[in-house]
Amino acid sequence: MSPDDPEPPDDESRRRRRPGDQEPESIQPSRPETAGDYDDGPDTAEFLPPEIPESELAGLRIPSRGAPVGPRTVVPLEEEPSSLVSRYLFPTEKFRGEWRKHWIHLVKEFLIGAIATFVIGWATGFTAKHDQKVIVSFLLIVWVAVMVYVSWRIADWYFDRFILTNKRIMVVNGMVTRTVGMMPLTRVTDMKYQQSALGRMLNYGTFVVESAGQDQALRRVPTLPNPNELYLRIVEEMYEPEAVEARLAQVPDDPGPDA
Template sequence: MHRDESDRSGDDARRDTEPIPDRDIDAGPVAGRDTGPIPGMRSGPDPEARPYAGAPSEYDGETPGAAPSVASAEYPDPEDPYDGSTGLPTDGPRRVLPVEPEPSSYVARYLFPTEKYRGEWRRHWIHIIIPIVVVVLATFLMGFVSSLLAHYKADIAVTVVVLIWVLSLVWVGWRVLDWFQDRFILTNKRVMLINGLVTRKVAMMPLARVTDMKYQQSPLGRMLNYGTFVLESAGQDQALREVPHLPNPNELYLRVVEEMYEPEAVEARLGESDGESDGA
Protein backbone atom coordinates (compact mmCIF):
# COMPACT_ATOMS: atom_id res chain seq x y z
CA MET A 1 0.00 0.00 0.00
CA HIS A 2 2.71 2.48 0.97
CA ARG A 3 4.94 1.33 -1.89
CA ASP A 4 2.21 2.02 -4.45
CA GLU A 5 1.68 5.63 -3.17
CA SER A 6 5.43 6.36 -3.25
CA ASP A 7 5.75 4.95 -6.79
CA ARG A 8 2.80 7.07 -7.94
CA SER A 9 4.28 10.28 -6.47
CA GLY A 10 7.63 9.57 -8.13
CA ASP A 11 5.94 9.05 -11.50
CA ASP A 12 4.10 12.39 -11.11
CA ALA A 13 7.33 14.21 -10.33
CA ARG A 14 9.09 12.76 -13.38
CA ARG A 15 6.13 13.61 -15.55
CA ASP A 16 6.20 17.28 -14.39
CA THR A 17 9.92 17.70 -15.04
CA GLU A 18 10.27 15.87 -18.32
CA PRO A 19 10.04 17.98 -21.49
CA ILE A 20 7.04 17.60 -23.74
CA PRO A 21 7.95 15.58 -26.82
CA ASP A 22 8.21 17.38 -30.18
CA ARG A 23 7.87 20.77 -28.48
CA ASP A 24 10.66 23.29 -28.14
CA ILE A 25 10.02 26.24 -25.85
CA ASP A 26 12.10 28.66 -27.93
CA ALA A 27 11.00 27.25 -31.25
CA GLY A 28 8.14 29.71 -31.66
CA PRO A 29 4.66 28.77 -32.88
CA VAL A 30 3.90 25.18 -33.59
CA ALA A 31 4.01 24.40 -37.28
CA GLY A 32 0.66 24.06 -38.87
CA ARG A 33 -1.19 25.90 -36.14
CA ASP A 34 -3.10 29.01 -37.11
CA THR A 35 -1.36 32.07 -35.71
CA GLY A 36 -3.92 34.63 -36.85
CA PRO A 37 -6.28 36.54 -34.59
CA ILE A 38 -8.89 34.60 -32.74
CA PRO A 39 -12.35 35.12 -34.23
CA GLY A 40 -14.42 37.64 -32.29
CA MET A 41 -11.38 39.18 -30.69
CA ARG A 42 -10.34 42.80 -31.35
CA SER A 43 -6.91 43.58 -32.62
CA GLY A 44 -5.20 46.55 -31.05
CA PRO A 45 -6.10 48.47 -27.87
CA ASP A 46 -9.67 48.99 -26.84
CA PRO A 47 -10.55 52.68 -27.30
CA GLU A 48 -12.92 52.51 -24.34
CA ALA A 49 -10.38 50.94 -21.98
CA ARG A 50 -7.74 53.02 -20.22
CA PRO A 51 -4.76 51.45 -18.40
CA TYR A 52 -5.27 53.69 -15.37
CA ALA A 53 -6.57 57.12 -14.53
CA GLY A 54 -4.34 59.87 -15.86
CA ALA A 55 -2.12 57.54 -17.97
CA PRO A 56 -0.99 58.85 -21.39
CA SER A 57 -2.71 57.27 -24.33
CA GLU A 58 -2.73 57.52 -28.09
CA TYR A 59 -6.35 58.60 -27.83
CA ASP A 60 -5.24 61.81 -26.09
CA GLY A 61 -3.24 62.72 -29.18
CA GLU A 62 0.00 61.73 -27.46
CA THR A 63 2.63 59.18 -28.33
CA PRO A 64 3.33 56.29 -25.93
CA GLY A 65 6.01 57.21 -23.42
CA ALA A 66 5.35 60.95 -23.67
CA ALA A 67 4.61 63.10 -20.64
CA PRO A 68 1.00 62.99 -19.43
CA SER A 69 -1.36 65.67 -20.61
CA VAL A 70 -2.03 68.57 -18.25
CA ALA A 71 -5.71 67.81 -18.65
CA SER A 72 -5.28 64.32 -17.14
CA ALA A 73 -6.51 63.40 -13.68
CA GLU A 74 -2.99 63.61 -12.20
CA TYR A 75 -2.61 67.30 -13.07
CA PRO A 76 -4.84 70.33 -12.32
CA ASP A 77 -7.23 71.56 -14.94
CA PRO A 78 -5.65 74.55 -16.76
CA GLU A 79 -9.06 76.22 -16.90
CA ASP A 80 -9.50 75.94 -13.12
CA PRO A 81 -7.60 78.74 -11.28
CA TYR A 82 -7.77 76.89 -7.96
CA ASP A 83 -6.04 73.75 -6.78
CA GLY A 84 -8.58 71.12 -5.80
CA SER A 85 -6.43 69.70 -2.99
CA THR A 86 -5.47 72.95 -1.26
CA GLY A 87 -8.08 75.43 -2.47
CA LEU A 88 -5.37 78.03 -3.24
CA PRO A 89 -4.86 79.72 -6.62
CA THR A 90 -2.64 77.62 -8.88
CA ASP A 91 -0.41 80.60 -9.64
CA GLY A 92 0.13 81.38 -5.94
CA PRO A 93 -1.72 83.74 -3.59
CA ARG A 94 -2.20 87.29 -4.77
CA ARG A 95 0.24 89.65 -3.09
CA VAL A 96 -1.92 92.77 -3.10
CA LEU A 97 -5.64 93.34 -3.18
CA PRO A 98 -7.28 95.07 -6.13
CA VAL A 99 -8.30 98.72 -5.81
CA GLU A 100 -10.71 100.90 -7.71
CA PRO A 101 -9.33 101.75 -11.17
CA GLU A 102 -10.52 105.36 -10.96
CA PRO A 103 -10.16 107.84 -8.10
CA SER A 104 -13.19 109.15 -6.28
CA SER A 105 -14.48 112.59 -7.16
CA TYR A 106 -13.19 113.83 -3.81
CA VAL A 107 -9.60 112.80 -4.71
CA ALA A 108 -9.65 113.40 -8.49
CA ARG A 109 -9.61 117.17 -8.04
CA TYR A 110 -6.11 116.99 -6.48
CA LEU A 111 -4.50 114.92 -9.28
CA PHE A 112 -2.96 116.46 -12.39
CA PRO A 113 -3.83 114.95 -15.80
CA THR A 114 -0.60 113.04 -16.46
CA GLU A 115 -0.52 111.48 -12.99
CA LYS A 116 -1.46 107.82 -12.73
CA TYR A 117 -3.72 106.86 -9.86
CA ARG A 118 -2.70 103.82 -7.76
CA GLY A 119 -5.16 103.83 -4.87
CA GLU A 120 -6.64 105.66 -1.91
CA TRP A 121 -7.15 104.49 1.66
CA ARG A 122 -9.22 105.75 4.57
CA ARG A 123 -7.75 105.43 8.04
CA HIS A 124 -8.67 102.44 10.17
CA TRP A 125 -11.78 102.75 12.35
CA ILE A 126 -9.52 102.66 15.41
CA HIS A 127 -8.77 106.30 14.54
CA ILE A 128 -12.19 107.30 15.91
CA ILE A 129 -12.42 104.83 18.79
CA ILE A 130 -12.03 107.60 21.40
CA PRO A 131 -15.01 109.65 20.13
CA ILE A 132 -17.10 106.48 19.98
CA VAL A 133 -16.23 105.58 23.58
CA VAL A 134 -16.95 109.16 24.66
CA VAL A 135 -20.42 109.22 23.13
CA VAL A 136 -21.30 105.82 24.65
CA LEU A 137 -20.20 106.90 28.13
CA ALA A 138 -21.90 110.30 27.76
CA THR A 139 -25.17 108.59 26.85
CA PHE A 140 -25.10 106.36 29.93
CA LEU A 141 -24.12 109.25 32.22
CA MET A 142 -26.78 111.51 30.75
CA GLY A 143 -29.49 108.93 31.41
CA PHE A 144 -28.31 108.25 34.98
CA VAL A 145 -27.81 111.92 35.96
CA SER A 146 -31.06 113.04 34.31
CA SER A 147 -33.11 110.45 36.16
CA LEU A 148 -31.40 111.39 39.43
CA LEU A 149 -31.99 115.12 38.92
CA ALA A 150 -35.57 114.56 37.80
CA HIS A 151 -36.21 112.76 41.10
CA TYR A 152 -35.29 115.99 42.91
CA LYS A 153 -37.21 118.08 40.34
CA ALA A 154 -34.12 119.97 39.17
CA ASP A 155 -35.39 120.83 35.73
CA ILE A 156 -32.67 123.38 34.94
CA ALA A 157 -29.91 120.91 35.80
CA VAL A 158 -31.55 118.27 33.62
CA THR A 159 -31.62 120.72 30.73
CA VAL A 160 -27.93 121.47 31.18
CA VAL A 161 -27.04 117.77 31.24
CA VAL A 162 -29.03 117.10 28.06
CA LEU A 163 -27.37 120.10 26.37
CA ILE A 164 -23.93 118.79 27.24
CA TRP A 165 -24.88 115.39 25.84
CA VAL A 166 -26.07 116.98 22.57
CA LEU A 167 -22.79 118.90 22.26
CA SER A 168 -20.87 115.66 22.75
CA LEU A 169 -22.90 114.08 19.93
CA VAL A 170 -22.09 117.05 17.66
CA TRP A 171 -18.38 116.70 18.48
CA VAL A 172 -18.41 112.97 17.77
CA GLY A 173 -20.27 113.53 14.48
CA TRP A 174 -17.65 116.09 13.48
CA ARG A 175 -14.83 113.65 14.18
CA VAL A 176 -16.56 110.87 12.23
CA LEU A 177 -17.07 113.14 9.20
CA ASP A 178 -13.45 114.25 9.37
CA TRP A 179 -12.38 110.58 9.46
CA PHE A 180 -14.61 109.81 6.49
CA GLN A 181 -13.01 112.59 4.40
CA ASP A 182 -9.47 111.69 5.43
CA ARG A 183 -7.54 109.97 2.59
CA PHE A 184 -4.08 108.57 2.04
CA ILE A 185 -3.39 108.53 -1.72
CA LEU A 186 -0.73 106.83 -3.82
CA THR A 187 0.11 107.73 -7.43
CA ASN A 188 3.05 106.96 -9.68
CA LYS A 189 4.63 110.30 -8.68
CA ARG A 190 3.84 110.95 -5.01
CA VAL A 191 2.01 110.07 -1.83
CA MET A 192 -0.63 112.45 -0.51
CA LEU A 193 -2.63 113.00 2.67
CA ILE A 194 -5.91 114.93 2.54
CA ASN A 195 -7.91 115.81 5.66
CA GLY A 196 -10.02 118.55 7.19
CA LEU A 197 -13.66 119.57 6.81
CA VAL A 198 -13.59 123.34 7.14
CA THR A 199 -9.84 123.89 6.88
CA ARG A 200 -8.64 121.52 4.19
CA LYS A 201 -5.07 120.25 4.45
CA VAL A 202 -3.31 118.63 1.48
CA ALA A 203 0.19 117.28 2.14
CA MET A 204 2.32 115.39 -0.35
CA MET A 205 5.77 113.88 -0.77
CA PRO A 206 7.36 112.89 -4.10
CA LEU A 207 8.31 109.24 -4.33
CA ALA A 208 11.66 110.17 -5.85
CA ARG A 209 12.61 112.00 -2.63
CA VAL A 210 11.65 109.26 -0.19
CA THR A 211 14.91 108.07 1.37
CA ASP A 212 13.46 105.75 4.00
CA MET A 213 10.07 104.21 4.72
CA LYS A 214 8.82 101.87 7.40
CA TYR A 215 5.67 100.95 9.24
CA GLN A 216 5.08 100.02 12.85
CA GLN A 217 2.40 97.80 14.36
CA SER A 218 1.53 97.49 18.02
CA PRO A 219 0.11 94.21 19.34
CA LEU A 220 -3.39 95.67 18.98
CA GLY A 221 -2.51 96.88 15.49
CA ARG A 222 -1.46 93.36 14.48
CA MET A 223 -4.74 92.00 15.78
CA LEU A 224 -6.88 94.62 14.01
CA ASN A 225 -4.59 95.01 10.94
CA TYR A 226 -3.53 98.66 11.12
CA GLY A 227 -0.22 100.45 11.54
CA THR A 228 1.72 103.71 11.49
CA PHE A 229 3.73 104.71 8.42
CA VAL A 230 6.95 106.68 8.80
CA LEU A 231 8.36 108.40 5.69
CA GLU A 232 11.64 110.27 5.60
CA SER A 233 12.91 112.56 2.88
CA ALA A 234 16.51 113.85 2.86
CA GLY A 235 16.54 114.31 6.65
CA GLN A 236 13.85 117.03 6.57
CA ASP A 237 10.76 117.21 8.75
CA GLN A 238 7.88 116.68 6.35
CA ALA A 239 4.11 116.85 6.80
CA LEU A 240 3.90 113.17 5.84
CA ARG A 241 6.66 111.97 8.12
CA GLU A 242 4.27 109.97 10.35
CA VAL A 243 0.81 108.80 9.33
CA PRO A 244 -0.94 106.72 12.01
CA HIS A 245 -3.81 104.24 11.78
CA LEU A 246 -3.49 103.19 8.14
CA PRO A 247 -5.26 99.92 7.27
CA ASN A 248 -3.53 96.87 5.75
CA PRO A 249 -0.03 98.28 6.34
CA ASN A 250 1.78 95.35 4.73
CA GLU A 251 -0.24 95.66 1.52
CA LEU A 252 0.26 99.42 1.44
CA TYR A 253 3.97 98.99 2.07
CA LEU A 254 4.26 96.59 -0.88
CA ARG A 255 2.39 98.97 -3.15
CA VAL A 256 4.57 101.96 -2.30
CA VAL A 257 7.84 100.02 -2.56
CA GLU A 258 6.84 98.43 -5.86
CA GLU A 259 5.88 101.83 -7.23
CA MET A 260 9.25 103.23 -6.18
CA TYR A 261 11.47 100.41 -7.50
CA GLU A 262 9.45 98.43 -10.07
CA PRO A 263 7.01 100.80 -11.82
CA GLU A 264 7.16 98.65 -14.99
CA ALA A 265 5.84 95.66 -13.04
CA VAL A 266 2.92 97.75 -11.80
CA GLU A 267 2.09 98.84 -15.33
CA ALA A 268 2.30 95.26 -16.60
CA ARG A 269 0.01 93.91 -13.87
CA LEU A 270 -2.54 96.67 -14.35
CA GLY A 271 -2.42 96.12 -18.11
CA GLU A 272 -3.07 92.41 -17.69
CA SER A 273 -5.99 93.03 -15.34
CA ASP A 274 -7.47 95.55 -17.79
CA GLY A 275 -7.08 93.06 -20.64
CA GLU A 276 -8.79 90.33 -18.64
CA SER A 277 -11.68 92.61 -17.74
CA ASP A 278 -12.09 93.64 -21.39
CA GLY A 279 -12.00 90.01 -22.50
CA ALA A 280 -14.56 89.07 -19.89
Protein backbone atom coordinates in the same frame (compact mmCIF):
# COMPACT_ATOMS: atom_id res chain seq x y z
CA MET B 1 20.05 27.81 -54.52
CA SER B 2 21.39 31.28 -54.03
CA PRO B 3 23.22 32.20 -50.85
CA ASP B 4 20.50 34.79 -50.01
CA ASP B 5 17.70 32.19 -49.89
CA PRO B 6 16.64 31.09 -46.40
CA GLU B 7 17.93 27.71 -45.33
CA PRO B 8 15.29 25.00 -45.04
CA PRO B 9 14.68 23.59 -41.59
CA ASP B 10 16.83 20.62 -40.77
CA ASP B 11 15.55 17.14 -40.02
CA GLU B 12 15.96 17.52 -36.25
CA SER B 13 13.68 20.54 -36.07
CA ARG B 14 11.13 18.68 -38.22
CA ARG B 15 11.16 15.72 -35.85
CA ARG B 16 10.58 17.95 -32.79
CA ARG B 17 7.52 19.61 -34.31
CA ARG B 18 4.51 17.37 -34.42
CA PRO B 19 1.46 17.69 -36.65
CA GLY B 20 -1.09 20.14 -35.21
CA ASP B 21 1.49 22.30 -33.43
CA GLN B 22 1.14 26.09 -34.03
CA GLU B 23 3.87 28.25 -35.30
CA PRO B 24 5.81 29.89 -32.45
CA GLU B 25 4.88 33.56 -31.99
CA SER B 26 7.58 36.13 -32.45
CA ILE B 27 8.57 37.99 -29.29
CA GLN B 28 7.57 41.68 -29.47
CA PRO B 29 9.85 44.31 -27.97
CA SER B 30 8.70 45.64 -24.62
CA ARG B 31 6.93 48.97 -24.60
CA PRO B 32 7.69 51.66 -22.06
CA GLU B 33 5.17 52.03 -19.28
CA THR B 34 4.67 55.73 -20.02
CA ALA B 35 3.91 55.15 -23.66
CA GLY B 36 0.17 54.97 -23.19
CA ASP B 37 -1.90 53.48 -25.99
CA TYR B 38 -0.46 52.66 -29.38
CA ASP B 39 -2.07 52.66 -32.79
CA ASP B 40 -0.35 49.75 -34.47
CA GLY B 41 0.25 50.32 -38.12
CA PRO B 42 1.89 48.17 -40.73
CA ASP B 43 5.37 49.47 -40.01
CA THR B 44 5.25 52.15 -37.28
CA ALA B 45 3.52 52.82 -33.93
CA GLU B 46 2.27 56.26 -32.88
CA PHE B 47 3.56 57.44 -29.49
CA LEU B 48 0.92 59.25 -27.41
CA PRO B 49 1.90 61.62 -24.59
CA PRO B 50 1.15 60.52 -21.02
CA GLU B 51 -2.03 61.73 -19.39
CA ILE B 52 -1.41 64.21 -16.54
CA PRO B 53 -4.13 64.54 -13.87
CA GLU B 54 -6.00 67.81 -13.65
CA SER B 55 -4.87 68.28 -10.04
CA GLU B 56 -1.23 68.47 -11.17
CA LEU B 57 -1.97 70.98 -13.93
CA ALA B 58 -3.91 73.32 -11.63
CA GLY B 59 -0.76 74.55 -9.89
CA LEU B 60 1.00 75.32 -13.17
CA ARG B 61 -1.68 77.39 -14.82
CA ILE B 62 -1.53 81.18 -15.16
CA PRO B 63 -4.76 83.12 -14.60
CA SER B 64 -6.36 85.16 -17.33
CA ARG B 65 -4.84 88.41 -16.02
CA GLY B 66 -1.40 87.12 -16.91
CA ALA B 67 0.11 87.25 -13.41
CA PRO B 68 1.65 84.01 -12.11
CA VAL B 69 0.00 82.39 -9.15
CA GLY B 70 1.88 83.31 -5.97
CA PRO B 71 1.45 83.70 -2.23
CA ARG B 72 0.35 87.31 -2.52
CA THR B 73 -3.15 88.24 -3.65
CA VAL B 74 -3.17 91.71 -5.12
CA VAL B 75 -6.20 93.76 -4.14
CA PRO B 76 -7.73 95.38 -7.26
CA LEU B 77 -7.01 99.07 -7.66
CA GLU B 78 -9.78 101.62 -7.76
CA GLU B 79 -10.43 102.70 -11.32
CA GLU B 80 -11.15 106.37 -10.57
CA PRO B 81 -10.37 108.67 -7.63
CA SER B 82 -13.18 110.15 -5.59
CA SER B 83 -14.30 113.73 -6.14
CA LEU B 84 -12.47 114.70 -2.95
CA VAL B 85 -9.13 113.42 -4.30
CA SER B 86 -9.43 114.13 -8.03
CA ARG B 87 -9.17 117.89 -7.54
CA TYR B 88 -5.61 117.47 -6.22
CA LEU B 89 -4.28 115.35 -9.11
CA PHE B 90 -2.79 116.83 -12.26
CA PRO B 91 -3.89 115.39 -15.65
CA THR B 92 -0.81 113.27 -16.40
CA GLU B 93 -0.68 111.73 -12.91
CA LYS B 94 -1.79 108.12 -12.62
CA PHE B 95 -4.01 107.31 -9.69
CA ARG B 96 -3.11 104.18 -7.69
CA GLY B 97 -5.52 104.26 -4.76
CA GLU B 98 -6.88 106.11 -1.74
CA TRP B 99 -7.49 104.89 1.79
CA ARG B 100 -9.28 106.13 4.88
CA LYS B 101 -7.82 105.47 8.29
CA HIS B 102 -8.86 102.33 10.14
CA TRP B 103 -12.00 102.53 12.27
CA ILE B 104 -9.80 102.01 15.34
CA HIS B 105 -8.90 105.69 14.91
CA LEU B 106 -12.40 106.54 16.25
CA VAL B 107 -12.36 104.34 19.35
CA LYS B 108 -11.81 107.33 21.67
CA GLU B 109 -14.75 109.20 20.16
CA PHE B 110 -17.01 106.16 20.44
CA LEU B 111 -16.06 105.72 24.09
CA ILE B 112 -16.69 109.41 24.83
CA GLY B 113 -20.12 109.25 23.23
CA ALA B 114 -21.09 106.03 25.00
CA ILE B 115 -19.88 107.14 28.44
CA ALA B 116 -21.45 110.59 28.08
CA THR B 117 -24.78 109.07 27.07
CA PHE B 118 -24.78 106.68 30.03
CA VAL B 119 -23.70 109.23 32.67
CA ILE B 120 -25.86 112.12 31.44
CA GLY B 121 -28.84 109.79 31.00
CA TRP B 122 -28.52 108.57 34.57
CA ALA B 123 -28.05 112.12 35.93
CA THR B 124 -31.01 113.44 33.94
CA GLY B 125 -33.29 110.75 35.32
CA PHE B 126 -32.08 111.39 38.87
CA THR B 127 -32.59 115.15 38.69
CA ALA B 128 -35.94 114.80 36.93
CA LYS B 129 -37.28 112.86 39.94
CA HIS B 130 -36.42 115.84 42.15
CA ASP B 131 -38.02 118.31 39.73
CA GLN B 132 -34.74 120.06 38.84
CA LYS B 133 -35.72 121.33 35.40
CA VAL B 134 -32.82 123.74 35.07
CA ILE B 135 -30.25 121.02 35.74
CA VAL B 136 -32.02 118.67 33.35
CA SER B 137 -31.88 121.30 30.60
CA PHE B 138 -28.19 121.93 31.29
CA LEU B 139 -27.41 118.20 31.13
CA LEU B 140 -29.24 117.87 27.81
CA ILE B 141 -27.22 120.78 26.39
CA VAL B 142 -23.99 119.09 27.53
CA TRP B 143 -25.07 115.81 25.90
CA VAL B 144 -25.89 117.56 22.61
CA ALA B 145 -22.47 119.29 22.69
CA VAL B 146 -20.72 115.94 23.22
CA MET B 147 -22.66 114.36 20.34
CA VAL B 148 -21.76 117.28 18.07
CA TYR B 149 -18.10 116.82 18.92
CA VAL B 150 -18.28 113.06 18.23
CA SER B 151 -20.10 113.66 14.94
CA TRP B 152 -17.51 116.23 13.94
CA ARG B 153 -14.67 113.82 14.60
CA ILE B 154 -16.38 111.08 12.57
CA ALA B 155 -16.94 113.46 9.65
CA ASP B 156 -13.32 114.59 9.90
CA TRP B 157 -12.21 110.93 9.78
CA TYR B 158 -14.35 110.35 6.70
CA PHE B 159 -12.66 113.17 4.78
CA ASP B 160 -9.11 112.13 5.75
CA ARG B 161 -7.44 110.24 2.90
CA PHE B 162 -4.08 108.66 2.21
CA ILE B 163 -3.43 108.76 -1.55
CA LEU B 164 -0.91 106.97 -3.77
CA THR B 165 -0.10 107.90 -7.37
CA ASN B 166 2.76 107.00 -9.70
CA LYS B 167 4.50 110.26 -8.69
CA ARG B 168 3.85 110.87 -5.00
CA ILE B 169 2.10 109.99 -1.78
CA MET B 170 -0.40 112.44 -0.33
CA VAL B 171 -2.41 113.02 2.84
CA VAL B 172 -5.59 115.10 2.84
CA ASN B 173 -6.88 116.21 6.26
CA GLY B 174 -9.77 118.33 7.48
CA MET B 175 -13.39 118.91 6.62
CA VAL B 176 -13.57 122.71 6.87
CA THR B 177 -9.91 123.67 7.23
CA ARG B 178 -8.25 121.50 4.61
CA THR B 179 -4.59 120.46 4.75
CA VAL B 180 -2.94 118.69 1.79
CA GLY B 181 0.52 117.18 2.32
CA MET B 182 2.57 115.37 -0.28
CA MET B 183 5.96 113.72 -0.79
CA PRO B 184 7.44 112.69 -4.16
CA LEU B 185 8.29 109.02 -4.41
CA THR B 186 11.74 109.95 -5.70
CA ARG B 187 12.56 111.62 -2.38
CA VAL B 188 11.57 108.69 -0.18
CA THR B 189 14.78 107.27 1.29
CA ASP B 190 13.28 104.93 3.88
CA MET B 191 9.84 103.64 4.74
CA LYS B 192 8.47 101.24 7.31
CA TYR B 193 5.24 100.38 9.02
CA GLN B 194 4.68 99.45 12.64
CA GLN B 195 2.02 97.16 14.04
CA SER B 196 1.15 96.57 17.67
CA ALA B 197 -0.39 93.31 18.85
CA LEU B 198 -3.86 94.83 18.47
CA GLY B 199 -2.88 96.21 15.07
CA ARG B 200 -1.92 92.74 13.86
CA MET B 201 -5.23 91.37 15.07
CA LEU B 202 -7.31 94.12 13.44
CA ASN B 203 -5.03 94.61 10.40
CA TYR B 204 -3.88 98.22 10.74
CA GLY B 205 -0.53 99.92 11.19
CA THR B 206 1.39 103.20 11.35
CA PHE B 207 3.55 104.25 8.41
CA VAL B 208 6.82 106.09 9.00
CA VAL B 209 8.32 107.70 5.90
CA GLU B 210 11.79 109.23 5.71
CA SER B 211 12.76 111.63 2.91
CA ALA B 212 15.94 113.24 1.64
CA GLY B 213 14.91 116.67 2.91
CA GLN B 214 14.69 117.83 6.51
CA ASP B 215 11.23 119.41 6.27
CA GLN B 216 8.85 116.49 5.82
CA ALA B 217 5.21 117.18 5.06
CA LEU B 218 4.13 113.72 6.17
CA ARG B 219 6.44 111.58 8.23
CA ARG B 220 4.08 109.57 10.41
CA VAL B 221 0.66 108.40 9.19
CA PRO B 222 -1.17 106.38 11.87
CA THR B 223 -3.83 103.64 11.69
CA LEU B 224 -3.81 102.85 7.98
CA PRO B 225 -5.68 99.65 7.00
CA ASN B 226 -4.04 96.67 5.26
CA PRO B 227 -0.50 97.94 5.94
CA ASN B 228 1.30 95.03 4.29
CA GLU B 229 -0.59 95.38 1.00
CA LEU B 230 -0.15 99.16 1.09
CA TYR B 231 3.57 98.80 1.82
CA LEU B 232 4.03 96.46 -1.16
CA ARG B 233 2.12 98.80 -3.44
CA ILE B 234 4.29 101.77 -2.54
CA VAL B 235 7.53 99.81 -2.87
CA GLU B 236 6.42 98.33 -6.19
CA GLU B 237 5.53 101.79 -7.47
CA MET B 238 8.97 103.06 -6.45
CA TYR B 239 11.13 100.23 -7.80
CA GLU B 240 9.03 98.34 -10.37
CA PRO B 241 6.65 100.82 -12.05
CA GLU B 242 6.79 98.79 -15.28
CA ALA B 243 5.38 95.77 -13.45
CA VAL B 244 2.46 97.85 -12.19
CA GLU B 245 1.70 99.12 -15.68
CA ALA B 246 1.93 95.60 -17.11
CA ARG B 247 -0.45 94.22 -14.50
CA LEU B 248 -2.97 97.00 -14.99
CA ALA B 249 -2.78 96.62 -18.77
CA GLN B 250 -3.91 93.00 -18.60
CA VAL B 251 -7.60 92.69 -19.48
CA PRO B 252 -9.41 89.52 -18.39
CA ASP B 253 -10.62 87.32 -21.22
CA ASP B 254 -14.28 87.76 -22.10
CA PRO B 255 -16.26 84.75 -20.93
CA GLY B 256 -17.82 82.64 -23.62
CA PRO B 257 -21.56 82.35 -24.20
CA ASP B 258 -21.68 79.12 -22.21
CA ALA B 259 -19.75 80.56 -19.23
